[in-house]
Amino acid sequence: MKDKRGNLQLTESVLVMFFVLVIIAIGLVVFYRFQLNSLHDYENEYREKQIMSMLMTLPNELGYTFMGKSENAIDTSRLFSFGNDYGFKTIILEEVYPKSSEAVDCTRENYPNCNRFIVYDKTSQRFENKLVESRPVSLYYPLEDRFKAGKLIIEWHY
Amino acid sequence: MALLNKHLQRGQVETIGLVVIVILLLFIGIFALSFSVKDEEVDENILTLKANALRSSLLKTSICNITIKDEIGNCIDNSPECFSDCPQFNLVVEGILKDSLENEGYSFKSGNVKMGNCADKITSVSDVVNGQKIEIAVCRR
Numbered sequence: 139m140k141d142k143r144g145n146l147q148l149t150e151s152v153l154v155m156f157f158v159l160v161i162i163a164i165g166l167v168v169f170y171r172f173q174l175n176s177l178h179d180y181e182n183e184y185r186e187k188q189i190m191s192m193l194m195t196l197p198n199e200l201g202y203t204f205m206g207k208s209e210n211a212i213d214t215s216r217l218f219s220f221g222n223d224y225g226f227k228t229i230i231l232e233e234v235y236p237k238s239s240e241a242v243d244c245t246r247e248n249y250p251n252c253n254r255f256i257v258y259d260k261t262s263q264r265f266e267n268k269l270v271e272s273r274p275v276s277l278y279y280p281l282e283d284r285f286k287a288g289k290l291i292i293e294w295h296y
Numbered sequence: 297m298a299l300l301n302k303h304l305q306r307g308q309v310e311t312i313g314l315v316v317i318v319i320l321l322l323f324i325g326i327f328a329l330s331f332s333v334k335d336e337e338v339d340e341n342i343l344t345l346k347a348n349a350l351r352s353s354l355l356k357t358s359i360c361n362i363t364i365k366d367e368i369g370n371c372i373d374n375s376p377e378c379f380s381d382c383p384q385f386n387l388v389v390e391g392i393l394k395d396s397l398e399n400e401g402y403s404f405k406s407g408n409v410k411m412g413n414c415a416d417k418i419t420s421v422s423d424v425v426n427g428q429k430i431e432i433a434v435c436r437r
Contacts, residue, residue, distance in 0.1 A: 154309075161316070165323070172327060190342050197349075210352050234395040235357055235388070273346050274396035276353040284358040287392045 182269075189271045189292050196229070196290060200257075202278040211276035211285055217255045218246055226265060228293040229258040233277060235287040250279045265295040339437065340418070343400070347420035347434040350396055354432065355423060357392065364389065368406055369425045386411070393432075401435035 200220070202213035212231065232241070233253035244252035270293050277288040355365035360378035362370075368389075371382040379385040390411050393402045404411040407428045414435035423430045 158316075161320070165320075168327075186342075190345070193342070194345060209356075211356065235392045237391065237395065270398075271342065272398050273342075274350040274353040276356045285356045285363070287353050287357040287396060289396055289398075291398075 185269050185294055185296070186271075189269060189294055192224070192292055193271060193273045193290065196292075197275050202280075209276075209278065211278040212288070212290075213278050213280065214244075214250065214255065215280050217244070217257050218249075220257050222258070224258055224260070226260050226262055226295040227258060228256070228261065228291075228295070230291040230293075231255040231257055231275070231277065232289045232291060233286055234274070234289055250281055261295050267296050269294040269296065343418040343434050343436065344420075346397065346400065347418050347432060350393065350402070350434065351420040351423065351430075351432040353396065354389070354392055355430070359388070364392075365423070365425060365430075368430060371409075372407060372426045372428050382409075397434065400437065403431075403433040403435065405429075405431040 197210075197212055198208070199222075200212045200216050202209045202211045214231075217231065231254070238253045241254045242248065242252040244250075244255045270291065272289050272291040275288045275290045277286045278284075279286065355363065355368075357364045359367060362377060367376060367378055367385055370376050371385060374382065376382050376385055379388070386409055389404065393404055393411065401414055402412040403414045403417055406425070412435075414433055416436040417433035418436060419431060419433040
């Protein structure tokens with residue numbers, strides 16, 4: 139009789155241990171997934187912050203100043219000598235107005251009769267995804283002394 | 297005595313079970329909270345940047361020998377310089393606003409002229425031309 143009761147208690151303890159272990163295992167899996175997700179979130183947030191910081195600072199780096207005063211516009215004549223390394227990104231400046239039917243990439247030869255500047259382009263076949271963000275900018279053409287409406291587009295390849 | 301011990305043991309196991317359940321519920325609560333309270337600060341900053349950049353870029357743009365800002369002033373007096381009439385000029389402004397933004401909507405207000413519509417928006421720093429306020433905003437995503 140005592141043996142039977144002992145066996146029953148042992149089985150009960152084993153079952154309890156088993157369920158506790160199952161709960162711990164599920165908890166670990168959930169925790170791991172949560173950590174992984176939050177890591178991806180941090181990664182995305184980091185990219186978004188970096189892109190935002192670039193959108194804010196790039197127009198100043200290439201900015202047009204008149205008598206030392208910033209004109210809040212990008213000097214398009216400076217775009218051909220842009221030599222910074224920004225990692226795997228593509229930086230494009232696109233003219234919005236006057237609007238053209240087709241995009242003509244700017245080179246030293248056809249400038250200013252063009253409407254798109256590929257300022258920086260570094261890609262790799264390893265990356266399949268890209269984060270794209272843009273902001274409106276004013277483009278200054280010193281040869282014509284005119285401001286045109288444009289768009290700064292940054293593509294982050296990852 | 298043995299019966300009392302057994303009762304005590306069962307009571308302890310039940311208490312431990314209860315504690316485990318409470319801890320599990322706590323964890324679930326923390327997970328749910330961290331998902332619901334998401335940081336939207338970056339999004340907000342990008343939209344503010346876009347709204348101000350849009351205003352600056354639009355008003356500075358050259359048309360014939362003047363800027364869009366000047367032409368808005370001319371249209372307030374109903375005497376456009378670069379266009380035959382103000383509705384034609386408004387179409388150009390609308391085109392620039394639309395093409396300058398990728399996925400966002402916009403709202404433009406200058407006197408009686410209203411373009412675009414936003415339920416919830418982030419407004420740029422406003423500009424005053426001929427005593428009339430120009431308000432440009434980017435819609436929240």
